[in-house]
Amino acid sequence: xxxxxxxxxxxxxxxxxxxxxxxxxxxxxxxxxxxxxxxxxxxxxxxxxxxxxxxxxxxxxxxxxxxxxxxxxxxxxxxxxxxxxxxxxxxxxxxxxxxxxxxxxxxxxxxxxxxxxxxxxxxxxxxxxxxxxxxxxxxxxxxxxxxxxxxxxxxxxxxxxxxxxxxxxxxxxxxxxxxxxxxxxxxxxxxxxxxxxxxxxxxxxxxxxxxxxxxxxxxxxxxxxxxxxxxxxxxxxxxxxxxxxxxxxxxxxxxxxxxxxxxxxxxxxxxxxxxxxxxxxxxxxxxxxxxxxxxxxxxxxxxxxxxxxxxxxxxxxxxxxxxxxxxxxxxxxxxxxxxxxxxxxxxxxxxxxxxxxxxxxxxxxxxxxxxxxxxxxxxxxxxxxxxxxxxxxxxxxxxxxxxxxxxxxxxxxxxxxxxxxxxxxxxxxxxxxxxxxxxxxxxxxxxxxxxxxxxxxxxxxxxxxxxxxxxxxxxxxxxxxxxxxxxxxxxxxxxxxxxxxxxxxxxxxxxxxxxxxxxxxxxxxxxxxxxxxxxxxxxxxxxxxxxxxxxxxxxxxxxxxxxxxxxxxxxxxxxxxxxxxxxxxxxxxxxxxxxxxxxxxxxxxxxxxxxxxxxxxxxxxxxxxxxxxxxxxxxxxxxxxxxxxxxxxxxxxxxxxxxxxxxxxxxxxxxxxxxxxxxxxxxxxxxxxxxxxxxxxxxxxxxxxxxxxxxxxxxxxxxxxxxxxxxxxxxxxxxx
Amino acid sequence: xxxxxxxxxxxxxxxxxxxxxxxxxxxxxxxxxxxxxxxxxxxxxxxxxxxxxxxxxxxxxxxxxxxxxx
Numbered sequence: 001x002x003x004x005x006x007x008x009x010x011x012x013x014x015x016x017x018x019x020x021x022x023x024x025x026x027x028x029x030x031x032x033x034x035x036x037x038x039x040x041x042x043x044x045x046x047x048x049x050x051x052x053x054x055x056x057x058x059x060x061x062x063x064x065x066x067x068x069x070x071x072x073x074x075x076x077x078x079x080x081x082x083x084x085x086x087x088x089x090x091x092x093x094x095x096x097x098x099x100x101x102x103x104x105x106x107x108x109x110x111x112x113x114x115x116x117x118x119x120x121x122x123x124x125x126x127x128x129x130x131x132x133x134x135x136x137x138x139x140x141x142x143x144x145x146x147x148x149x150x151x152x153x154x155x156x157x158x159x160x161x162x163x164x165x166x167x168x169x170x171x172x173x174x175x176x177x178x179x180x181x182x183x184x185x186x187x188x189x190x191x192x193x194x195x196x197x198x199x200x201x202x203x204x205x206x207x208x209x210x211x212x213x214x215x216x217x218x219x220x221x222x223x224x225x226x227x228x229x230x231x232x233x234x235x236x237x238x239x240x241x242x243x244x245x246x247x248x249x250x251x252x253x254x255x256x257x258x259x260x261x262x263x264x265x266x267x268x269x270x271x272x273x274x275x276x277x278x279x280x281x282x283x284x285x286x287x288x289x290x291x292x293x294x295x296x297x298x299x300x301x302x303x304x305x306x307x308x309x310x311x312x313x314x315x316x317x318x319x320x321x322x323x324x325x326x327x328x329x330x331x332x333x334x335x336x337x338x339x340x341x342x343x344x345x346x347x348x349x350x351x352x353x354x355x356x357x358x359x360x361x362x363x364x365x366x367x368x369x370x371x372x373x374x375x376x377x378x379x380x381x382x383x384x385x386x387x388x389x390x391x392x393x394x395x396x397x398x399x400x401x402x403x404x405x406x407x408x409x410x411x412x413x414x415x416x417x418x419x420x421x422x423x424x425x426x427x428x429x430x431x432x433x434x435x436x437x438x439x440x441x442x443x444x445x446x447x448x449x450x451x452x453x454x455x456x457x458x459x460x461x462x463x464x465x466x467x468x469x470x471x472x473x474x475x476x477x478x479x480x481x482x483x484x485x486x487x488x489x490x491x492x493x494x495x496x497x498x499x500x501x502x503x504x505x506x507x508x509x510x511x512x513x514x515x516x517x518x519x520x521x522x523x524x525x526x527x528x529x530x531x532x533x534x535x536x537x538x539x540x541x542x543x544x545x546x547x548x549x550x551x552x553x554x555x556x557x558x559x560x561x562x563x564x565x566x567x568x569x570x571x572x573x574x575x576x577x578x579x580x581x582x583x584x585x586x587x588x589x590x591x592x593x594x595x596x597x598x599x600x601x602x603x604x605x606x607x608x609x610x611x612x613x614x615x616x617x618x619x620x621x622x623x624x625x626x627x628x629x630x631x632x633x634x635x636x637x638x639x640x641x642x643x644x645x646x647x648x649x650x651x652x653x654x655x656x657x658x659x660x661x662x663x664x665x666x667x668x669x670x671x672x673x674x675x676x677x678x679x680x681x682x683x684x685x686x687x688x689x690x691x692x693x694x695x696x697x698x699x700x701x702x703x704x705x706x707x708x709x710x711x712x713x714x715x716x717x718x719x720x721x722x723x724x725x726x727x728x729x730x731x732x733x734x735x736x
Numbered sequence: 737x738x739x740x741x742x743x744x745x746x747x748x749x750x751x752x753x754x755x756x757x758x759x760x761x762x763x764x765x766x767x768x769x770x771x772x773x774x775x776x777x778x779x780x781x782x783x784x785x786x787x788x789x790x791x792x793x794x795x796x797x798x799x800x801x802x803x804x805x806x
Contacts, residue, residue, distance in 0.1 A: 230752050231769020231780070244757015262760065302760045 002031070002044040006077040008084065009063040010039060018147050022061050023054070039077070041065070062141045085201075092197040095131035098123050099190040106187035117169040120186040128162055132193040148341040156341070158192050160375045161185040178365045185376060220291035220312060220625070220646075222254045228300070241306050249299040254291065258305035261286045265489055266297030267463060278433050278534075279463045281490065291625065296461045315601050315629055344378040344692070351696040366697070366706070373695040373707055377715060378688060386680035389727035394673030397731060402641075402656035403666050410636045410652030412677075414670030416617045417636055420565060420663070421608060423622035424576035424586055427640055427660070429552040431623065433464060435471035436533060437549040439524050444545045448480070452497050453538055453548075455482045456504055460493045464534060465504075467550050492536070503539045510537050510544060517544040532585035559590050561660035566591075568667070571616075575599045575607060577626060605629035621655075621663060623647050638663060672733045680723045687719040737766060738783045740791065743776040745801040758794050765791065776805070 010016060016034035019041065023032045028049030033042045043054060055065040066076050102120050105113060113119065128136075132154075139155035142148055168175065168182035175182040224235050228246040238256055241247070246262060249255060255268065267279040270292045279295050282288060288301055290310040307313065348371035355367035391408045398405045405411050425431050440446040454472040457465040459482075482495040482502075491512070492505015503509055510517065517525070517537070525535045525547050533551040537544050562572060574595040576583050583597035596607070604620075608630045611618045620627065620634035628650040631637030637651030640658040648654045655662040691707075699705040746752065752770055759768050759781075766782040779802070781791050788804060795802040 228767070229756070230749075231767060242753065242756065244760050246756075246760045263766070302757075 004040055004042045006066045007039055007041050007063050008080040062138055088201050091131040092201050095127050095194045095197055098127045099194045102190050103187045117184050121169050124186045124190050127190045127193055153341050154196055158189040161189040164372050221256050225256045241303055243303055243306055245303045247301050249294045251296050253294045255288050257290050257303040258310045259288050259301040259303045262300045262302050264299040266299045267295040269293045269295055348374045370697050377691045377695045386684050386723050387677050389724055390673055390676040390680055393727045393730045398669050401665055403662055404654040407652045411670050411673055413635050414667050415674055417619040419571045419611050419616040419618045421573045421620045423627050424574055426623035427621050428558050429554050433467040433550045434553045435467055436551050440546040451480045452502055455480050456493055456495045459485045460487055464550050501541055515539045515542050521547055532582035557659045557661045562590050564664050575604050601626035605633045608633045676727055676730045680726055740781050740783055740788055741805050742779045743803045743805045744779050746770050746777045762790055
């Protein structure tokens with residue numbers, strides 16, 4: 001049996017590793033793959049082990065495996081996660097409220113308040129044993145299985161700092177009698193816990209957002225649907241729709257299922273599925289898809305695919321898969337922590353032993369003090385702060401520039417991208433049809449004609465007519481009254497004005513009425529078609545007097561942004577659901593060599609995957625639901641701010657201005673942030689590398705120097721402050 | 737449009753459920769309903785053309801008895 005289940009309670013990538021390593025050797029378990037970002041586990045097992053046993057085993061190491069059907073599971077998981085987030089928040093607030101007075105006392109009063117140490121001890125207790133309790137329980141569970149993670153390090157350093165402080169509070173005489181000051185480190189312990197809780201809280205919040213993209217996708221289908229059953233109209237719930245059912249769609253209704261039109265004519269906005277900006281005309285026999293929106297006109301459709309079979313459901317599934325297959329870079333830091341913890345513990349023990357057996361005098365005192373100094377100084381504070389602080393400043397800097405970074409991993413990866421995939425509609429182009437050219441016959445007085453065109457097109461329901469109206473409205477006032485208006489489905493419209501017949505529509509309309517087109521206009525029309533523009537003909541009686549070209553305009557900044565990206569070595573591909581001719585024309589205009597037309601939503605994601613398999617670091621920029629899968633699959637998903645919510649939630653980065661130049665900025669920001677992280681890590685490590693041996697007393701044999709634990713504590717704070725300061729420097733970095 | 741009536745042995749809503757996708761998918765049918773109250777279980781079909789055979793065959797194909805009555 002191979003099944004995927006949700007797991008609750010994982011706090012870091014190391015949790016994933018430890019669940020894997022704990023389950024794998026169990027009898028009956030063949031394969032385990034834990035996915036941290038998706039909070040799930042795929043287990044392959046045979047009948048030597050029961051699922052309940054696996055659940056029990058997982059519980060033993062502190063996590064909850066959620067069993068049940070997929071829908072129940074999702075709900076149970078969401079509830080658990082919500083509870084977890086709420087409890088994390090209260091723990092964080094609680095911890096912060098108690099930590100601040102401790103910090104102020106330790107930093108600014110230093111012994112001037114009577115019973116200061118006792119007060120600080122009392123205030124620390126709830127922080128350690130309520131807010132931070134999880135660190136100790138997880139560390140303990142890990143210890144039982146001889147493993148360690150970041151929690152172990154936190155538990156160890158804060159625990160030692162606390163116990164040592166308690167000892168010095170209760171019994172200050174011990175060290176005083178040996179000529180040493182009995183310092184306390186309550187503030188270090190509580191501040192570490194507060195900061196780490198803050199980091200966890202921010203991370204959890206970001207994680208909970210990914211599932212909301214899926215929820216929104218699911219929300220695209222209507223809750224109630226009007227159907228005809230046995231000749232009578234009735235309103236039923238969405239999940240009661242059966243295959244073959246006749247469904248009534250009114251204007252503005254969302255299509256609930258994949259189906260085919262039985263009766264009626266209307267335009268359906270399919271941009272979320274196909275990316276095609278112009279709503280498509282649907283007549284008897286046309287296919288319609290779940291999640292699209294009926295614009296004008298009523299339709300009766302027969303459900304051909306319902307529930308999980310619809311194209312929309314397939315997209316949802318793909319987005320889910322893509323989100324769950326993301327590699328966890330965070331593993332790195334935890335791997336480091338996994339090595340770092342035992343080394344530090346080893347060093348502390350070694351220090352104890354060396355002092356105890358080799359020191360000439362007061363050996364027990366030093367044997368106790370030095371390992372504690374080692375543990376305090378090895379506190380992961382600076383290491384723990386190195387990445388999150390830089391990321392937070394980077395994310396803030398991005399927000400200032402209109403680049404919203406949802407998951408930090410995108411910011412970590414963006415500077416590495418070598419391939420960028422651009423969706424055409426709404427990303428490279430504006431995403432809606434606009435009039436690009438109006439060409440009149442030379443011998444015509446166009447002024448009145450434009451008014452007539454405006455009057456006729458105002459009556460029409462066609463989306464292209466709307467674009468023409470928008471364009472003409474900007475400059476003209478409708479002052480003419482037309483007569484005998486008639487809309488001709490699939491062709492255009494006609495009307496009379498001052499006893500003259502005017503027709504506006506496609507080439508077929510002109511051919512049907514044997515209207516002749518002057519050579520000059522015909523040539524111009526052909527040229528416009530080659531540019532992938534839709535040409536609308538305007539005739540007066542039996543002659544074409546003008547043409548209007550409508551197209552999805554390229555955004556003003558697209559071309560220069562593409563040039564800039566190509567210059568920094570990014571290979572650009574364009575994908576579109578549009579036809580070959582349009583794709584080619586647009587690609588040529590913006591300077592993209594690689595493009596693919598007629599691409600279905602699922603294919604976009606697969607294309608990203610293919611490139612990733614070739615070892616490319618792929619960024620995808622798009623704005624539609626049809627891009628959601630690819631956005632989630634890409635190493636860096638970039639959503640256009642003007643796009644759909646689904647796109648924004650599937651992507652790691654959202655650009656507030658729908659402008660490709662922002663991608664260049666995002667790459668620069670990523671580079672600057674990563675540089676800061678590397679500098680931070682360097683300083684944190686160097687500091688540990690130098691400070692730990694000194695704390696252990698390496699200098700003692702040479703010049704009798706022993707690091708005072710208080711100075712160790714101060715040095716530790718300094719390293720954190722230097723990391724913070726370095727991160728804040730990022731704020732002033734120039735990104736243009 | 738022609739309205740054609742058939743006498744059938746369509747019994748219940750379950751039968752109608754199985755009939756629904758078949759009749760809806762027939763191109764020449766505009767609308768249809770079965771009168772479960774009547775003793776003859778009359779199926780009334782609004783036909784686009786005069787092709788009564790398709791309806792007859794479709795219903796027959798599902799195992800029901802069907803006979804044109806007007």
